Amino acid sequence: MSESAVPSFPKHLLDFRDWSPVQVESLLETAQMMQEVLARPVKKVPALTGFTVATVFFEPSTRTRISFELAARRMSADVVSFVGAVSSTTKGETYRDTLRTLDQMGIDAYILRTDAAGVPHQAHGWLKKPIINAGDGWRAHPTQALLDAFTLREKLGSLEGKKIAIVGDILHSRVARSNAELLPMLGAHVVACGPATLLPAQLPGATLTTNLKEALQEADAVMVLRLQKERMDKGLLPSLPEYIAAYQITQGRLGWARPEAPLLHPGPMNRDVELEGTLADAPRSLVERQVANGQAVRMAVLYHVLVGKRN
């Protein structure tokens, strides 16, 4: 293959705007290889020897951070981590200042999580280094969407023509937004469902409904989102019992979906709120598989942005 025929990969993962379906397919193939690495007794390859990766989490998420850090270490990268908070009144130490300070220390790629949309894009401009978005505000969480897609394909095969229902607080969900961006690239049809107060008027890539039965009907998979209690404080929901009555995923309601339709949840879960607690442990639950696959997918992402795809 000539060099020009090789798709040049974006040197960052901010969202999927810069990624084509072919590139995503290739990334998921790499994740498959990484999964094989993770199945070995010695789960380590030298692919990223000499690279230093920083996880910079302004919004704490131990699970996601550990998943990224393990992914980097399993490919022999050096890892540093920064966990900080940015309050709305912080005047001095901003995202930019922190990142520029860290950048004096010879870091090769940043894994960045922030409460504000767009910061990874800004950071890409400030640092001119590969940036992997580990979640920015309500906007995007691309590695979560990749691991969801990877897990769904493992279970369902091709996603072409498949109906994926996403249920919960769609308005404030970066997971829903990234999935609505990625899954249609792989041929799936996304239906997003939640209470009217937690649903945007429109979401490109998804069909929206407040009717749970309509969302679940014939669904090939059901993805449940975490409900944040602060939505109640902000007056967006009357109460938890009200939400549970209308939108909790129960054994019975799951019957509306296709038989055996798998259940996904990005975690952490509020058992008995967004879904019936026992469902999380049921055979159709892919929750643990998602966590395991998260590492393989993140290894693939790091490999792609730092080394690039080799033929």
Added chain:
Amino acid sequence: MKGEILLKNAKLVDGRGEHGHADVLIGEGRILSLSGGEAQKVLDVAGMVLSPGFLDPHAHLREPGQEVKEDLRSGLTAAARGGYTDVVSMPNTSPVVDSAEMVRALKKKAAQIGQARLHPAAALTQGQEGKTLSEAKLLQEAGAAMLTDDGRTNEDAGVLALGLRYAASWGLVVAVHAEDAGLRRGGVMHEGEVSYRLGLPGNPGYAESARIARDLEVLRYVNEGLAAQPHLHIQHLSTKRGLELVRQARRDGLRVSTEVTPHHLTLTHERLESLNPLYKVAPPLRTQADVEALVEGLLDGSIECIGTDHAPHTADEKELDLLRAPFGIPSLEVCWPLLYTELVEKRSFPLAVLLERFTDGPRRILGLAPIHLEEGAEASLVLWSPDEERPVDPKCFASKARFSPWAGWVLRGWPTLTLVEGRVVFESAHTLGKEPRPI
């Protein structure tokens, strides 16, 4: 006849229309003659247009208290460079301008600086807290041009009613930032397709129109049985729906005026796709349909003037993330060339109408007599060049805010000479054939 400055071969255009070419002799602060004469300074300005100086009814000059963002000197210098001879400064400074002493101090300092003239707006309520009315009569005597709690919205309709009623006694305009805080809900951009996709908190157009509807009802109420007609001025109108409500109220005979900003006439919410806080402004950039409606309203006179809402911030603040970066765009230096290029040149918007909205329109709102290009008129004028073409370069701004959403836009119509009462307050290096220097 002998004067101080002679502008030979100037093309005359004011808010009433085009008046051919003339040799304009200026002295004693006035236009002495339109048929030449002797002067100490003679400039051949063939190819350039002479117009009355612009008045900006809405600028944030940040003094007192936030001089790191802007101060009277930098702000008024920026204004003069933009062709403005008069600027209304907003009172949401630190402290808030709500006393006669503060208004007097600002006016005095601006006079000493000697650039564009300052017309301070004072707070409608003490401390802009929305509770107790400020001292309208004393403020007016000190030189306050209007009353407004801009930067804050008047939540209590009762206080607004009292403010309108009281200000009317003194013939003062009450200007309002019309935006319902509850509907806005912390939105950082226009609520719509783009905000949904980007996952950014949205501020719906209805936050503006709902508040305008309420404010117009308050005006209607106050208008009843009051000898002096209250005058409500709606600042930085951004929505088609808001404009429709204003049109209806005007048809009903209410004294309501509006302004529109350069950014709401030239940019839409799609710009936020870049995730760049440069485009974060309040009220937010809206849709193309809103832009079209605003241009239409400007043309038919439903919108009487252009207000820049010049809102300088430090570059550091403006580089914060989209949730934390402050709202605002600086525009005093580019407003005229921007709208001349984008509206007159690109959209065939009538030049005289645009000029009217920069000159007579805002002067009318403040109760000032129009300036027309005739012998004896006050020589507060701007000479601008329809052929001079250059890109917007924020590095060359006199404003302390050296960022701009129009950076790199190639514009025509740049001011080359600004006169306040016959005195040169700005003379472009370009006219003299020098390269512009970053300050």
